[in-house]
Every structure is written in structure tokens, then in C-alpha cells.
Amino acid sequence: DGGITQSPKYLFRKEGQNVTLSCEQNLNHDAMYWYRQDPGQGLRLIYYSQIVNDFQKGDIAEGYSVSREKKESFPLTVTSAQKNPTAFYLCASSIAADEPYEQYFGPGTRLTVT
Amino acid sequence: KNQVEQSPQSLIILEGKNCTLQCNYTVSPFSNLRWYKQDTGRGPVSLTIMTFSENTKSNGRYTATLDADTKQSSLHITASQLSDSASYICVVIEFSGGYNKLIFGAGTRLAVHP
Numbered sequence: 336d337g338g339i340t341q342s343p344k345y346l347f348r349k350e351g352q353n354v355t356l357s358c359e360q361n362l363n364h365d366a367m368y369w370y371r372q373d374p375g376q377g378l379r380l381i382y383y384s385q386i387v388n389d390f391q392k393g394d395i396a397e398g399y400s401v402s403r404e405k406k407e408s409f410p411l412t413v414t415s416a417q418k419n420p421t422a423f424y425l426c427a428s429s430i431a432a433d434e435p436y437e438q439y440f441g442p443g444t445r446l447t448v449t
Numbered sequence: 450k451n452q453v454e455q456s457p458q459s460l461i462i463l464e465g466k467n468c469t470l471q472c473n474y475t476v477s478p479f480s481n482l483r484w485y486k487q488d489t490g491r492g493p494v495s496l497t498i499m500t501f502s503e504n505t506k507s508n509g510r511y512t513a514t515l516d517a518d519t520k521q522s523s524l525h526i527t528a529s530q531l532s533d534s535a536s537y538i539c540v541v542i543e544f545s546g547g548y549n550k551l552i553f554g555a556g557t558r559l560a561v562h563p
Contacts, residue, residue, distance in 0.1 A: 376491075377555045377556070379553075383522075422483030423490075425492050435480045439495075440494070443490065
């Protein structure tokens with residue numbers, strides 16, 4: 336898991352509530368990413384950030400929002416607009432996004448919405 | 450559209466035996482290919498990274514091969530151990546618009562039995 340922490344490990348929410356997942360890294364990486372993992376599917380990119388105060392939508396950004404106010408932190412908010420929020424969420428970071436540097440993953444947060 | 454296909458979906462082998470996992474991809478332009486190991490409920494951890502000019506790369510008991518002409522890769526595990534039980538994910542890097550995008554396969558779930 337390197338120097339990336341995600342909290343909490345498990346999260347339970349009622350439908351209709353927004354929830355924020357934490358991701359912190361101490362690797363001094365410029366780029367950070369959020370992925371969603373569902374059973375039987377590959378990881379899918381939600382949002383990524385190449386530098387502080389900048390972020391871009393990934394393939395499945397609808398119903399999610401992010402911020403990048405600090406280099407170390409890239410929180411993900413799952414809004415009530417996300418139709419199927421129950422999933423395993425993984426945060427990652429890399430030195431930069433414009434070269435194929437390795438991405439290091441956090442331990443993940445399993446979100447269950449009922 | 451699934452650009453990275455892995456087979457088999459799941460595999461059971463006995464401890465000490467060898468196995469080979471397959472990955473076919475259609476991603477273009479192709480930057481490099483990686484194999485990750487993901488333990489249940491954890492984030493993926495990189496095993497090997499290969500550029501398009503490399504044919505093979507080893508990491509201990511793990512050996513990855515790449516045929517960029519046929520767009521196929523394999524991961525060979527030698528003398529399997531119980532701790533090898535995990536999902537193995539093939540990831541192809543697509544370089545597009547100044548950004549290196551990771552395209553994930555769905556993974557092969559390996560179970561090593563005593």
C-alpha cells in the first residue's frame with residue numbers, strides 16, 4: 336500500500352446521503368486518481384488530478400465530485416446522484432500523469448449504500 | 450468496450466504447481482503493460498512493468514511475457530505458494546492526449562490449495 340492511506344476501510348450509508356472518502360499520500364506525488372472496482376469488472380477511472388487545484392473527469396465521473404486543495408489529499412465525494420454507489424473504491428498516486436510512471440494504490444474503502 | 454481480456458476468469462491449482470495466466474489486448478497506442486497482484490480487500494500491487502520493446506520480465510517466481518505483434522501477454526507463476534492466492538490483473542497503458550490512461554482487465558482469480 337506504500338504511502339497512501341484511505342479511510343475508513345468500511346463505510347455504510349443510507350441511500351440519498353452524500354459521503355466523502357478520504358485519500359492521503361506522503362509520497363510527494365503530483366498525480367492522484369480515484370478508481371471504482373465492481374465484481375467481475377476491471378477498475379474504472381472516476382477522476383484524476385495531475386496537480387494541485389486541477390482535476391479531470393475519468394470514464395465514470397457522473398455522481399461523484401473531488402477536490403485537490405493540497406498535494407497530499409484527494410477526497411472523493413459520492414453524491415446521492417450516483418445510482419449504484421455500492422463498490423470498492425481505490426485511490427492511487429504517481430509521480431506525474433504525463434509519463435507512464437507506476438501508480439501506487441491505497442488499501443481501498445468498501446462503501447455499502449442501503 | 451473491453452480492451453483488455455484476461456483468461457481464465459478463475460483458476461485452482463495445488464501448492465507447488467506452475468500456472469500461466471493470459472492477457473489479450475486491443476489498446477492502441479500502447480505505452481506499456483503491467484501485471485498487478487491484488488489480495489482480497491486490498492489495493493493492487495505491481496509485479497512487472499514491460500514496454501512494447503521488451504519480451505519478458507521476471508520478478509522472483511513471476512515471469513511476464515509480451516508479444517506486441519499479437520497483442521498478447523502472459524504471467525507465469527512457478528512453484529506456487531499458498532500466498533499466491535489472489536487476483537492477478539493485466540493493465541495496458543494507453544497514451545492519449547498527454548495523459549497515460551490505465552486500462553484494466555477484469556483479473557484472474559487464482560486459488561492455491563495445499
